[in-house]
Amino acid sequence: MAETVKLRSPDGEVREVEATVESLSPLMARGWVQVEEDGGEDAGEHS
Amino acid sequence: MPANIRETKIGFGYKTQTDLQTANAAADIWSLTKTNATLAGISLVTEDDGAELGKGHEFPTQIFPSHYEVRFPIEKYLSSEIAAWVFAFGLGNRVKSGTSPAFTYTCTPQNPVTAGIELPAFSFIETIRQGASAVLDRMAVGCAVEDFTISIGSGPGRANSRITINCIGSGKLVEPSGITLPAPTAEHSLPGASAQVTINGVNYVSNRNLVSLEFGWKNNIRQGFFPGSGTQDNAAIQGRLEFGDREASLKFVARFESGSTELTKLRQQTTGTAVVSLQGALISGTDYHSMSVTFHKVGFRTAVVGDTDGIVTVEVECRPMWDETNGLLTAVAKCSQDNIGS
Numbered sequence: 001m002a003e004t005v006k007l008r009s010p011d012g013e014v015r016e017v018e019a020t021v022e023s024l025s026p027l028m029a030r031g032w033v034q035v036e037e038d039g040g041e042d043a044g045e046h047s
Numbered sequence: 048m049p050a051n052i053r054e055t056k057i058g059f060g061y062k063t064q065t066d067l068q069t070a071n072a073a074a075d076i077w078s079l080t081k082t083n084a085t086l087a088g089i090s091l092v093t094e095d096d097g098a099e100l101g102k103g104h105e106f107p108t109q110i111f112p113s114h115y116e117v118r119f120p121i122e123k124y125l126s127s128e129i130a131a132w133v134f135a136f137g138l139g140n141r142v143k144s145g146t147s148p149a150f151t152y153t154c155t156p157q158n159p160v161t162a163g164i165e166l167p168a169f170s171f172i173e174t175i176r177q178g179a180s181a182v183l184d185r186m187a188v189g190c191a192v193e194d195f196t197i198s199i200g201s202g203p204g205r206a207n208s209r210i211t212i213n214c215i216g217s218g219k220l221v222e223p224s225g226i227t228l229p230a231p232t233a234e235h236s237l238p239g240a241s242a243q244v245t246i247n248g249v250n251y252v253s254n255r256n257l258v259s260l261e262f263g264w265k266n267n268i269r270q271g272f273f274p275g276s277g278t279q280d281n282a283a284i285q286g287r288l289e290f291g292d293r294e295a296s297l298k299f300v301a302r303f304e305s306g307s308t309e310l311t312k313l314r315q316q317t318t319g320t321a322v323v324s325l326q327g328a329l330i331s332g333t334d335y336h337s338m339s340v341t342f343h344k345v346g347f348r349t350a351v352v353g354d355t356d357g358i359v360t361v362e363v364e365c366r367p368m369w370d371e372t373n374g375l376l377t378a379v380a381k382c383s384q385d386n387i388g389s
Contacts, residue, residue, distance in 0.1 A: 021153065033140070
């Protein structure tokens, strides 16, 4: 089973998704960013 | 004592700076090798008063510092480490997954609506004989990736899998750098011979027709001088490094034979995905040092039949396009370095 990561949408929705290109690409293209386990926003998308 | 250019060492942040003017901490710097001898182009641009009236002649009487320009290229044999770094810093949006010793960085172009247009920044250190007899020991603070190109060619050796990265700095400098460069990070090559390439429905590895391939990304960074952008040595520095109209590129040369479809696809404007993957050494279990770039929708912009070393080939320039579901592209790199782009 693929590993999962948590992403947060621009609207604040948090979703756990598989860490695959197929799962991540549609969300990242729409501005979803990674959320770390402690709930804080990861620095993965610069702002 | 004269210095050999091969004594040059470089280091740069593998984590992002907290802001454009705050340098990376020493612990967040890694040192990698490079192949180009070009030193960082750090220029204090000046101007004079030659054209001003009131002096009684046309000759300059004073020189004024204007602004700093910082540009530097990094050319390297391609490794999983530099691929992960350039995807994170060049594209701007990255998701990290995995646990030690294998980390996967999935990167996409930064979404300007949710993340703005300012690129992640890093500090760049360049030294020759760092220490008491330093020839060079300087740090450019607030740098960003302007563009990168990954090239895969035919033939033996690491030279057939290369990366060129062009960077721009804000102009803020620290000299001496104040950071002792760590030992070079052990990098893991991604040889061209490992390539897997499928473009617009054709597997160019299984048909053994691929001759060379090149893909790249350009941020077209906007000039960041503005009122209050900052000064150094009474010269202006840039207060922001924001991307402009970004561009992705992909082109390749393949043998052209009976049944080759490139010209037909150009005429019919057939679109499809393009996936380019490279793999290196085993990390552990089923995890390998690797990189993969997926262009979610490409068409052929040009396809020209010619020859390469006496063999009939077709040179194809692809046009990466926005896919309504998956966006423009997704770049993935796997290596053992944690926290790249954090």
